[in-house]
Amino acid sequence: MREVAIVGVGMTNFGKHEETLLEMFGDAANEALLDAQLSPKEIEALFIGNCLGDFAEGQANISPFCASVIGLKDIPTIRVECACATATVAIREAVLTVANGVYDTVLAGGTEKTLVMGTPFATRTFAMASDSRFEGFAGITFPGAFALMAILYSREYGVPLEVLKEKMAMIAVKNHKNGAKNPKAHFRKVITIDDVKNSIMVADPLQLYDCCPFTDGAAAVVITTLEKAKRICKKPVVVAGTGLASAGAIIDQDIPRIKAREKAAKVAYAQAGMTPNDIDVCELHDCFTIAEIIATEGLGFFEHGQGWKAVDKGETDIGGKIPINPSGGLKARGHPIGATGAAQVYTIAKQLREEAGEFQVDGAKVGMIDTLGGDFSVVCNLILKRGW
Amino acid sequence: MELTYKDFCNEIKKGRLLGLKCEGCGKVIFPVKSFCPDCGGNKLKKIELSKRGKIKTYTVIRVAPEGFNPPYIVAIVELPEDVLVMGNLDFDPEKAGLFLLGKEVEIGYKEVPGDKYSGGGGIALLFSLVE
Numbered sequence: 001m002r003e004v005a006i007v008g009v010g011m012t013n014f015g016k017h018e019e020t021l022l023e024m025f026g027d028a029a030n031e032a033l034l035d036a037q038l039s040p041k042e043i044e045a046l047f048i049g050n051c052l053g054d055f056a057e058g059q060a061n062i063s064p065f066c067a068s069v070i071g072l073k074d075i076p077t078i079r080v081e082c083a084c085a086t087a088t089v090a091i092r093e094a095v096l097t098v099a100n101g102v103y104d105t106v107l108a109g110g111t112e113k114t115l116v117m118g119t120p121f122a123t124r125t126f127a128m129a130s131d132s133r134f135e136g137f138a139g140i141t142f143p144g145a146f147a148l149m150a151i152l153y154s155r156e157y158g159v160p161l162e163v164l165k166e167k168m169a170m171i172a173v174k175n176h177k178n179g180a181k182n183p184k185a186h187f188r189k190v191i192t193i194d195d196v197k198n199s200i201m202v203a204d205p206l207q208l209y210d211c212c213p214f215t216d217g218a219a220a221v222v223i224t225t226l227e228k229a230k231r232i233c234k235k236p237v238v239v240a241g242t243g244l245a246s247a248g249a250i251i252d253q254d255i256p257r258i259k260a261r262e263k264a265a266k267v268a269y270a271q272a273g274m275t276p277n278d279i280d281v282c283e284l285h286d287c288f289t290i291a292e293i294i295a296t297e298g299l300g301f302f303e304h305g306q307g308w309k310a311v312d313k314g315e316t317d318i319g320g321k322i323p324i325n326p327s328g329g330l331k332a333r334g335h336p337i338g339a340t341g342a343a344q345v346y347t348i349a350k351q352l353r354e355e356a357g358e359f360q361v362d363g364a365k366v367g368m369i370d371t372l373g374g375d376f377s378v379v380c381n382l383i384l385k386r387g388w
Numbered sequence: 389m390e391l392t393y394k395d396f397c398n399e400i401k402k403g404r405l406l407g408l409k410c411e412g413c414g415k416v417i418f419p420v421k422s423f424c425p426d427c428g429g430n431k432l433k434k435i436e437l438s439k440r441g442k443i444k445t446y447t448v449i450r451v452a453p454e455g456f457n458p459p460y461i462v463a464i465v466e467l468p469e470d471v472l473v474m475g476n477l478d479f480d481p482e483k484a485g486l487f488l489l490g491k492e493v494e495i496g497y498k499e500v501p502g503d504k505y506s507g508g509g510g511i512a513l514l515f516s517l518v519e
């Protein structure tokens with residue numbers, strides 16, 4: 001397999017967009033190609049993540065139109081859909097084709113609009129990523145799925161729920177504090193623990209501020225061989241390892257652990273020849289505050305049942321033992337589901353290139369991306385490192 | 389498939405909660421599959437599962453998908469056969485609390501009409517506390 005690198009990244013502001021799915025993708029791709037100093041004509045294939053275009057805009061079959069909007073025709077285009085892990089999976093597929101010599105230079109990313117659907121219908125479409133027969137008819141939602149996990153986590157590990165909720169609130173506060181420093185974040189405001197505690201209940205015990213928002217946005221990355229990357233760019237970001245794993249319905253899983261993540265991370269670490277200790281910065285899937293705790297354990301940063309203590313000691317802050325979601329994470333950066341993974345790659349690439357500005361983690365040389373889809377049924381991990 | 393969703397729904401309406409059992413290794417399987425996840429065998433036979441179990445975890449859904457009327461309780465129940473099922477708990481959501489964990493429930497069902505995206509209607513398991 002050939003070594004693969006990311007040579008350009010682009011991302012729209014996250015938040016509410018009047019632009020269409022294609023227009024947002026065009027903007028993100030434009031920034032990525034400009035960053036790579038490449039013409040679209042050098043792109044041999046496109047891997048685009050999009051979950052809900054069918055519902056948000058009545059736009060299915062989006063991948064050829066994404067190529068068209070950046071002036072490309074006659075190239076292979078592939079739409080990927082893995083719920084909230086969509087863009088990370090698209091990027092991983094793109095990396096694998098370059099690694100295996102299918103193409104030399106490709107574009108990957110994601111675009112998503114959720115706000116236009118309104119909360120009840122958006123909640124309905126998100127819930128479609130659970131098992132439609134054995135879970136969906138019970139009216140499960142994504143906050144609901146992680147609420148089930150929060151209660152189970154509390155019980156399994158003997159952490160009183162009110163203590164766990166306090167730490168979960170602190171995670172929301174941390175991620176908002178980080179997001180306030182990110183010019184592209186959906187929410188750029190600091191919040192307090194009281195803001196979390198006073199917010200409405202969404203799915204007991206998760207309150208509104210335990211939950212990431214509905215967001216619109218797009219992000220894109222240019223991927224090529226490390227050999228070419230070294231010729232055309234000063235700071236190529238190497239894809240050191242990738243992992244992807246799946247599981248069935250929640251009732252088919254070994255909850256509150258997320259085994260798909262544990263497997264995906266294990267494969268990514270092995271491929272990179274690294275351990276959790278080698279990771280300097282991590283953007284992970286904090287769709288809900290409890291999700292951040294479970295993810296930090298599944299990725300091996302903390303023991304199972306211990307991750308809830310980390311935020312208290314500042315271990316997951318910028319400057320801490322393992323900075324988690326310095327960009328604000330899904331909680332504050334926002335979560336346009338099919339674009340989120342590409343935004344995580346964008347932000348880790350910026351970290352490694354020391355271009356993250358106010359939320360820069362000093363001297364970050366290795367970064368990890370973690371994206372979870374559905375009710376824990378798909379997890380994709382990427383490990384990126386400096387290629388210079 | 390040895391057990392289709394349609395059969396599962398028809399059987400629960402007759403009072404039988406069906407799952408599968410692997411003839412190769414004895415694993416009880418739910419939700420339905422065409423292969424055993426443990427041994428890879430494809431000789432799976434329908435079995436009747438217990439209609440009593442214990443609440444493993446629960447939540448009160450207060451922001452619901454279009455077509456559902458919050459608040460309502462979604463719970464996961466563990467059966468003696470060591471399988472999990474998801475459904476709704478027939479209990480006042482405003483009185484729900486951690487005391488529900490471990491409580492024994494009886495498993496029934498309710499019909500859910502579905503919407504234009506659900507491929508027709510289905511059933512949700514309905515749990516009621518055993519006193």
Ligand SMILES: [Zn+2]
Nearest residue numbers: 410413424427
């Ligand atoms: Zn078996």
